[in-house]
Amino acid sequence: MANSYTLLANLRAGRCSNTAEVRLLRFWEARNINKGGELMSIEMLLIDEADTLVQGCVSAVHQRKFRERLAEGSVYTLSGFDVTRSKPKFKLSDGPVSIRFNEGTDFEKLAATARIIPTEHFRFRTHEQILELANTSRQLPDVIGEVRAIRSTITDRLPGAQRVMLTLRMESDVNVCVSLFDSLAVAFHTKLDGYGREPRIVLVTGINPKIVLGKLYLNGTSASRIFFDSETSAGRDRLERRDLWFIIYSRYFGSLYSIPFEAFSLLSSYRLPGGGADDTGSSSKVVHAQKIEPLTVAELNEFVLSAEPRIIEFLCTAKVTGIQLDDGWCYIGCSLCSRKLIREESSFTCPSCNETNAVAELKYRVAFSVSDPTGTSFFLGFDKEVTKLTNVLASEAAQIVGIGITAHVDTELPRTLDNIVGNTFTFQLKLTDFNFTANHQTFTISRMFAAPEIAPTPSFAETEEVPQSSASGSTGSREAAEEERFAMEESAHLTPTLKLKPRSRYSQTPSFLLYKSNCDHHSGSQSSVLREMVKTQEELARKATEVSSLRGHGLPTLSTAGSSSASKRSRKKKNG
Known part of the structure; x- marks a missing residue:
C-alpha cells in the first residue's frame, strides 16, 4: 500500500492508479453562459501534505456520481484518475498538471488522517x-x-x-x-x-x-x-x-x-493605512446607501450653473428627440481598453496600452438630444450602455474602411439608433467637475433604462358611458405603475454616511435621503409599502360603498369599470 501512495507533485500525464491523499479546499460549478447557464463541469482545488495545489475537474457526465461526496475541508483518498496538462487560461494553481475524474475514479472521504495537510492555500500577487x-x-x-x-x-x-x-x-x-x-x-x-x-x-x-x-x-x-x-x-x-x-x-x-x-x-513592517492618519474613529465606510435624486432637465441645467463642482449622480426622465451627428455616432477605439486611438500613417496607436500597432474596433459615442416639459439638453451615451440598449455592437452596425489616417466609417446612422428617437427613458447621469465648467456641453450617461408608464388617475363622469380607455385604468395597473415608479426613485449607491436637510423642489442644492442598508431597513421598507397597499385597497372599498349609495341621487360617480356597468344598466331601464 505504501508503494501505491503518491504526492501531487509527482503526477505525470496519463491514467494514475496510485493513491493520493488530498484535502478538498473548494469546489464550484462551471457553467456556459452562452448556452443558458448549462452545467459544463464541477471544478475543485485539491492540496496534499506537501502543500502542492492542483485543480480537479468532474465533467457534467460524471457529476451525479461524485456530487454528494464533496465537502469542502474534508480529506479524501483519490485514485484511478486522469492526469492532464493544465489549461493555459484561467489557472487557479501554479502546477503544470490537473486532475480529471472518470468513471473508474475512486474518491473516498476519510474520517481521520495521520498526515498533516494544510487547511487553506492562497495565491496572492503584488x-x-x-x-x-x-x-x-x-x-x-x-x-x-x-x-x-x-x-x-x-x-x-x-x-x-x-x-x-x-x-x-x-x-x-x-x-x-x-x-x-x-x-x-x-x-x-x-x-x-x-x-x-x-x-x-x-x-x-x-x-x-x-x-x-x-x-x-x-x-x-x-x-x-x-x-x-x-x-x-x-x-x-x-x-x-x-x-x-x-x-x-x-x-x-x-x-x-x-x-x-x-x-x-x-x-517599519506595519504601515498605517491612509499614509499616517489613524482613521479608526472615522465614520463607517461600508453599506450605507444614498438615494439618487430625480431632477427635471431644467433643474439639471440650473444645478450645474449654480452649485459647487462635485462628483454626483442624478436621475432624469426625458424623451429622445434626436441624435446629434456633428461628431458622428461612433469612434475608432482600442479593442482592449476602449480608449480612442491615435491615427498614424499606416497604423493605430493606443497611448493607454502603450501599443503602437493597436487593434482598432468601433465604439459607440452617441449624443442624444433630449427634452421634457421643462427644457432640453444633450446626454452622451458610450459603448456599454448603447450596446445594451440596441443589442447591436458598434462593430456590427458599421465597418472601418481603411487604416491609419485614411480610416473612416462606411455607413450613416444605423437604423437601431434611429429607432431610439421618440422614446422616453430614465437616464442615470454622472456629473464630474468638468460639467461645472464653461466648456460643458453634455451629461454623461452611466445607466439608461425604459421609463415606466404611469397610468392616468380616475376622472369623474356625469351619468354618461365611460370610455373603455378610462375604464382600463384600474386599481391594479395604477398600483403596479406606482410600485414601478417607487422602485425607480429608490435606486441607490453606497457612500459614507451624510445627513442633509431636505430641500424644496425649486431650491438649487439637492437633498439626499441616506439610510442604513441592512436587513431591518429593507424589511421595514417592504412592510411600509405593503401597509400602504392595504390602506389603498381599504380606501377604494370605502369609496365604492359611498358611490353605490349615491348612485340613485344623480350625483357624479367615479369612472371605474364598476360605475361604467352601473351607468349602462340605468340607461337600459330608462329606455325600457
Whole structure:
C-alpha cells in the first residue's frame, strides 16, 4: 500500500492508479453562459501534505456520481484518475498538471488522517503582478486588503446586472476595486448581513484582473470565495498586524516622531493605512446607501450653473428627440481598453496600452438630444450602455474602411439608433467637475433604462358611458405603475454616511435621503409599502360603498369599470 501512495507533485500525464491523499479546499460549478447557464463541469482545488495545489475537474457526465461526496475541508483518498496538462487560461494553481475524474475514479472521504495537510492555500500577487495579468485571462489570483469602501446596486431595484464594488487597500498602500456580479454579489450581501458587523479585512479568491478605460478592476468569477477578518489565517495575520500598529501608534499619542528608536524597526513592517492618519474613529465606510435624486432637465441645467463642482449622480426622465451627428455616432477605439486611438500613417496607436500597432474596433459615442416639459439638453451615451440598449455592437452596425489616417466609417446612422428617437427613458447621469465648467456641453450617461408608464388617475363622469380607455385604468395597473415608479426613485449607491436637510423642489442644492442598508431597513421598507397597499385597497372599498349609495341621487360617480356597468344598466331601464 505504501508503494501505491503518491504526492501531487509527482503526477505525470496519463491514467494514475496510485493513491493520493488530498484535502478538498473548494469546489464550484462551471457553467456556459452562452448556452443558458448549462452545467459544463464541477471544478475543485485539491492540496496534499506537501502543500502542492492542483485543480480537479468532474465533467457534467460524471457529476451525479461524485456530487454528494464533496465537502469542502474534508480529506479524501483519490485514485484511478486522469492526469492532464493544465489549461493555459484561467489557472487557479501554479502546477503544470490537473486532475480529471472518470468513471473508474475512486474518491473516498476519510474520517481521520495521520498526515498533516494544510487547511487553506492562497495565491496572492503584488499590485505590479496583477497589472501584468490584466486582460490576459491566464491566471486567477487571490487578493486581500483592508476595506476602504463598499458600493452596491443590490438595493437599487433597477434593471440590469447586480453589482458590488469593494475598494481594498493592499499591503503596498494601493487601492484596488473588486467587482462582484449577480449571484456572487447577492452572496456577498447575504454573508455581510449574517456577519453582524463591518469587516475590516476582506479576502477574495479567483479574481480576473481587467483594465477598462485605463482603470484596473478585479472581477469575481465562479471560482471566487469571500472571507472576512479572521475566517482565514491570512486574514487573521493581516488583522493582528493592523491592530498591533494602531496599538503602538495610539500609545505614543499618534506622533511618529515620539516613537523610540528601538520600536521603529518593528513599526517599519506595519504601515498605517491612509499614509499616517489613524482613521479608526472615522465614520463607517461600508453599506450605507444614498438615494439618487430625480431632477427635471431644467433643474439639471440650473444645478450645474449654480452649485459647487462635485462628483454626483442624478436621475432624469426625458424623451429622445434626436441624435446629434456633428461628431458622428461612433469612434475608432482600442479593442482592449476602449480608449480612442491615435491615427498614424499606416497604423493605430493606443497611448493607454502603450501599443503602437493597436487593434482598432468601433465604439459607440452617441449624443442624444433630449427634452421634457421643462427644457432640453444633450446626454452622451458610450459603448456599454448603447450596446445594451440596441443589442447591436458598434462593430456590427458599421465597418472601418481603411487604416491609419485614411480610416473612416462606411455607413450613416444605423437604423437601431434611429429607432431610439421618440422614446422616453430614465437616464442615470454622472456629473464630474468638468460639467461645472464653461466648456460643458453634455451629461454623461452611466445607466439608461425604459421609463415606466404611469397610468392616468380616475376622472369623474356625469351619468354618461365611460370610455373603455378610462375604464382600463384600474386599481391594479395604477398600483403596479406606482410600485414601478417607487422602485425607480429608490435606486441607490453606497457612500459614507451624510445627513442633509431636505430641500424644496425649486431650491438649487439637492437633498439626499441616506439610510442604513441592512436587513431591518429593507424589511421595514417592504412592510411600509405593503401597509400602504392595504390602506389603498381599504380606501377604494370605502369609496365604492359611498358611490353605490349615491348612485340613485344623480350625483357624479367615479369612472371605474364598476360605475361604467352601473351607468349602462340605468340607461337600459330608462329606455325600457
